Structure formats: C-alpha cells, structure tokens
Amino acid sequence: MSAAEITAAPTGRGGRMARAQIVNAALALGLIGFGVGAWAMGETFLVTLATKVAILAIAGAGLNLVLGFGGLVSFGHAAYFGLGGYTAGILAHHALNYTPMFEWPVLFEGTTSMPVIWLVAMAVGALAAAVIGALSLRTTGVYFIMITLAFGQMIFYFAISWPAYGGEDGLPIYVRNGFPGLNTLDPIQFFGLVVALLLAVLGLIAMLARSRFGLALQAARQNRQRLMAVGIRPGGVLLVAFVISGAITALAGALYADLNRFVSPSMLSWHLSGELLVFLILGGTGRLFAPLAGAGLYIALEHLLGGVSDHWQFFFGLLLLGVVLFARGGVIGFLAGGRKHG
C-alpha cells in the first residue's frame, strides 16, 4: 500500500521501512545541503533553483495527499497553485500601488506580509477546491480526471480574459513580500523559510496519514464499499482531503509568485498540472517524500538536459514514457525497495 512507510513507521516493520526513512532523511538533507552549499560558494542561482525545487515539492505534496493517499487523479491542481500565486500578486499589487483593494465594509489596502498572504492564499485555494471538489467528486475515474482538467482550464481562461490584473501579461510583484524578522530578498533566508514550510507540510501530511482521517482516506482509495460498510461516507472524507490539498498547493503558489516576483496565467496552465503529476510518478506514487524526489529530479533534468539541447522536453518525454511503462515505483521505489502491496 502506498502509505506503507508512514503508517507502519511507529511499529518499525523490518528493514525495508527503515530504508525508506533513510532515503527520506537523505532527500531532505540533500536539499538543505545543496542550498547551503551553493550559498557558501556564492552560487545564488543554484540557491534559487533549490528554492524552486522546495516550492514545487510543496505543491506536489498537496497533490500527493489526494492522489497518493486518496487515489484521486486530479489533473487540475495548477488551478490552486495559480490562485495562490494570484492571491500573493493581487494583495501585494494593491499594497505597493496604494490602491485600496476594497473600501467596504472596512478599508483594505492589500498587504505585503507573507504570513497574511499565506493564510489568504490557503483560504482561497481551500474555497476553490471545495467548490470544484464538490462538483467533481460526483464522478469517479476518467470523468474525474477530465473534469478537474476542465475546471483548471476554466480558471486559466478567466485569468487570461480578465484585464484588471494583467490578463495575459501577468502581474509583477516589484518587491518580494516580507516575513517578520527575516530579509526575504536574501536568497538563503528565503530558501530557509521555504524549506521550513516544506518540512512542516510533509510533517502535517505524515500526521494526517496516520490519523483516523488518513486511514479512512486510504480506505476510500482501496475499497469504497467497505468504508461505507463501517459507517464512513467516502465522499466526505475525499472532499476534506481535496480541500486540504487545494490549500497546500495554493500556499506553494503564493511562494512561487514571491520567488519569481511575478505571477502569470502560465501558473494556471494544464501543463503545470501535468508536471505536478509527473513529480509524483518520478518520485514514487504514494510515498511521503515523492514530491521532493520528483521535483528535484525534474528540475535537475531541466537544468542539465536544457543545457545540452533546446529540445530537452523530447528526451524528457522518452524518459517519462520509460518510467511509466517499465519502472513503476519511481526514484524512492528504486532506492528503498518495492512497496508491500495494494
């Protein structure tokens, strides 16, 4: 079963579980080590690259909650990523231009404070996921894939055709938003902040997966009828997971907007939804650290192959095809050994 390493961790079941935990720790330390090492050598660009990996890993972790544990193939998670990004962009836009966002019932002038932006972004992501999830979860299987894709596309086209916040051109954030006590413009400080959030999110998901809710969620993936037979409605469990997932992915979007100091409809594009899925399969579906392993591998390949050929996506496509057809289990499956069952 996909959450095996988490659910079985406390009872410590044999060497394979321990190996998965060693791989997880190595991944986390590898990311931190790469970022700090690059900073020590003055390679600011590589620090930014590591920050990008951490942010995409948070977005993937949000998707992993519904896909890896709940078995829902959402092909529209770019929607929440982009909505988070636009939340950050719009709040900062109003604060930096001194144009009030709304004057009634209270005057609100926008904000450049990251904690506030994160909370608003997560609320927006959760709300969108609640609406889209409530509609999409009426269906299953291939319908669910197409419908989440279509709703993602709806928000994409809305962002393109709504001119108030840049439309097709996107919206710049002139100064990166601030966090109390930190200088977020310093790449290594922003990296540290993002990594702390990533670990917090992964910790939260590990905790959720072990909880009663998490067990019900995994049961909803494995056998809905049995879950109903023990008195739990799968729809409710899946919707709650979908909402939490949307909030996490929106948080990542807000961070991504701050990383690039720019938000555009491309954050909402269906290609990004596809890439988030790719992270999970490259990392190893259902593994807690799959999004980090997958995002790290993807960005590394983009960077390395992109340096060799402009057409790196052609070769990446071949590689992805090979992984899907012949190497199920991904990076973590390869390093930590196969999953037990289910």
Place this chain on the structure above:
Amino acid sequence: MSMLLLIEQLLNGLQSGLMLFLMAAGLTLVFGVMGLINLAHGSLYMVGAFACAGVAAATGSFWLGLAASIAAAAAAGAIVEVAVIRRLYARDHLDQVLATFALILIFSEGTRWLYGSFPLYLNVPPSLSGSVTLPGGIQYSLFRLAIIGAGLAVAVGLFLLIGKTRIGVQVRAGEADREMIAALGVDIGRLYTLVFALGAALAGMAGALVGTIQSVQVGMGEPVLILAFVVIVIGGIGSIKGALVGALLVGLTDTMGRVLLPSIFDLFMETSAATSVGAALASMAIYILMALVLIVKPGGLFGARA
C-alpha cells in the same frame, strides 16, 4: 445586434462544433472500446495539420494535403497504438495519463524540432475560396460552409459505420464485453489498432481543416483536446451520439457566448466594463455548462456509467 450577424455566428458555432465532434468521436470511441484516456489525441490533430501544410506546400494541392493529413494521422495513430498504447490498456488511469502526457511532450518537441516554432499558414483551395450568398442575403465563407458539410458527412458516415457494418458490430460488442468477442474469434488486437487509427484519422482531418482557417503550429492540439474532453463529459463517455450533441452544444455556447454576453452586459453597464465582464464570462461559459450538466446528470447526457 443584427440578425445577419447572429446567423453568421450560429453557422460559425455549428462549424466549430462539428470540428470538435471529429476530435471527440475518436476520444470517446477509444475510451468506450479500450477503456483508455488518451491525452495525445491532440498531438494527432497537430500531426494532421502539419502533414497537410507540408504536402500542400510541396505539391501545391490542398486536396493532396488533406489526404496526406488523414493518412499521416492514421499511420501515426497505428504506430503509437502498437508501440505504446497497447501496453496501457491493463494499467490504471494515472499511468495512461502520464504515458500519453509523455507522448505529447515527444510529439510537440519533435515537431518543433522539424518545423520550428513559427506558425505555418495553409491556403484555402481556389475552388472553395471567397464567399457565397445564402438565402436571406447572408455572405458566408464558402470554405467554412464546406467544412460544415464535410463534418456532417463524416458524422453520418460514422453513424453508419458503427451502426450498420460488421466492424461497427465488433466495436459495439467490444464496448460491451471484450473477453466475449475475443472468445468468439475476433482479433481483438487488430480491432483496437483499427479503432485507434480511425480516431486518429478523424483528429488529423479536423486538424487540417481547422489549421486552414487558423494557423498550423506546435501546441495547437491541446486547447482542442481539452474542449473535446468537455464535450465527452457533457455527452457521456463512450457515446457517439453524446459526442455529437455535446460538440454542437459546446461549439454554439462558446461562439454565441463570445458574441452575445458582452452586448447583454452592455445593456446595464458601461461599455468597457461590459466588454471585459462579458469576455471573461464567455471564456467560462462552456465550463459552466459542463458543471450544470454534471449536477443534473453526473454520467453525461447520453452516458451509461458515471
């Protein structure tokens, strides 16, 4: 808003709906018979458009280009089915999504490699250029009218093929129970390749026809693919009739929404605000339509299963 413009837009909606039907028919057949979700269907649309542009530029004949688009897309479909898709029938939907997503990357980047990023343009064949005057004094592009005719002809042909021929019987039987028809001696592997190539040929034809009106470029298939998904969600997966009704609904809603919504909002808003609100809502109209259908009939209008 003049009546003439309205009728012209209705015809445009009909035309885009019929082209969507060509895409959606292949997708829904492949899903219905093989249980496969194929994201790379948009790439076959693109292959058709590029084949048409390439052959038309080399020979100077649009008709040879159109024939080449159908042949090239069908061949590409058959090759992809044998090399990749065949291994995916027994897999779960996530693997199918990811493998066909990989195919999109390969097709798009490969085409960019061969042809570059600049759009190509196709010329309307001389015999179909210009416009005709329809009853009521409407001037309408002859080529678009021919596309409507071609779309209707293919739709009728497809219904006859599925409903009246031996292959159609096998396809329908394949949807109902694939083990049983394999046991009855039908070569199921060949049938799957045939269905996939047929869907690909329809997509390639749509690509060539739409590419002539718009432009031929890398990535042209992806927006159409997603619209085709909306179509088969509305119509019900696996149903050709559903695909036709869904495609016409989506084509008309999209076209008419873009024309009508801004002028409706213009009645009680400033013109500039009405234009932007109307345009934004029009871009969402088909998805709202899809959500409404889902609320009433989660399995689609003609779908058997949800």
